[in-house]
Amino acid sequence: MAVSISFVMVFSVLVFAPVCFCHYLYPQFYEYTCPQAQEIVQSVVAKAVAREARMAASLLRLHFHDCFVKGCDGSILLDSSGTIISEKGALPNKNSARGFEVIDEIKSELEKACPQTISCADILALAARDSTVLAGGPSWEVPLGRRDSTGASLSGSNNNIPAPNNTLPTIITKFKLKGLDLVDLVALSGSHTIGLARCTVFRQRLYNQSGNGQPDPTLDQSYAAQLRSGCPRSGGDNNLFPLDFITPTKFDNYYFKNIIESKGLLSSDQILFTKSEETMKLVKQYAENNDLFIEQFAKSMVKMGNISPLTGPRGEIRKNCRRINGY
Template structure:
């Protein structure tokens, strides 16, 4: 019954945003390149029709246990897609053949939620063996996390396959740091084929979740390497942050990315930026970075949550279509942490070594 209510609610929301997209036709013409990417919302209709229901069921329990996990899983999608496309490379652990992206500077001791992805994948494998890829599992978890947090629903193109390897070097190069300037942020997004609208809309993901003090401490004490705070920080907000994040120590202390409604996916993020209360430098520069187009988008989203949701849906679909592996490319991993093909190769090598083969009984 609960799952039926979720599905009916999602359908109603989807209908609303379809109407909204017709009312605002100017943004992102061609933002749904499903045919070009080889992805389709109906990809698992016959092979695993219960996939989304499985994801939602597990996530409801995980989010009830720890609200922060919704933002963590949404972030996984970004950190996956920005590195060699949306291919679940971010989930691979270190092996003899793979240097994990988890150890890249933007990811180490930062990205999380892997155990929840493992749980979802195990349930999918039990229900539909060797059907749903880890890359699609991340995408499904990101959408469910957004919807369960009160955000918009979107028709999710599916059919991605999994990479056989990771790319830590590219993770260090392509993932925007929290202290990035606006100019650099625009460049990071352009590298992925994303424009300024995508940058501002997708930054709204910071309406949920937490950040460690180390991510923004520079703004409090040494913004321009002059031992002074960022002058764009609202004074009261500065003192609140300083009480949580001392000059020395406390790097792992947490602050909500958006403190008004940190567990609800809404447009409060943009309202706070207008007040000088964006947490990360990469948040606040959307308003103070002297780009009229970007500043106008921040103001528009602060005033119109429906417009923000509409643009967010367009942009996250566009990002999710970044260089997917489809057809015979890549693989479908059984264990998201390891490449099935490399595991099989190692077993074959071991069998080939004299004396190393397993006994038949």
């Protein structure tokens, strides 16, 4: 009954106050213009993850890297063209961000069903949710109605996205600038319960911490020895390692349990436990209570998805996620 009432309310607002309501994101945004949209996204994502389990983490990461640059506007999907310099070449994305072909496939199917209706930014938000669910994580209602940017920001990608070697104060600041607090930071870091990382992003923890040639003392040394076998002092930059070596394809709280045992793969993972009593407390809570982590992750994903969206007359609905309309 409550759901039916909410649909009626949404319809009433759309009819009588379209100018006011169009500036808000809400789950039923496409209820009347493309009711099959979410089903189409879910179907394509499911096929992609079935082909390659890693794709769940890749699609989740795309949404994160999009939202931290100019807001959740699909800018990360743009290729270089005309006056646009693609964010794909930024340090956090180069040879790392992936899943663009899956987004292309989703967009193609949506254009067949509902031409120029669903934004690429909303596709990223939905694909992130569906990927999380397919990995065994939580579901949540995705507020919709984002529009696509007509530009990209290479400098924004290089400077705004939290990096594996950032200090905790730097990471906290980057989250705070996006309206996200410590709870969001720790919960969203939990997305590292799935996915892989390249040798090059954590090598300094194995060989040259603080420039003294010694391994990071906050890294369990038996775990470090295992990592060194596949991540040599030089070469093998793109060799891949699971962010959570216990359950690398399952969305659960082992990421936090690993950190407590000094087995966080990235420096940005481990410092959540070693550099702040507040973040340490949250790590312990999520390690002890998977349900608490799952619940907070969903809340923080909705919050992150609301970072500076383009709505109303701003932006556009791209026909092709890789380029702005007219190119």
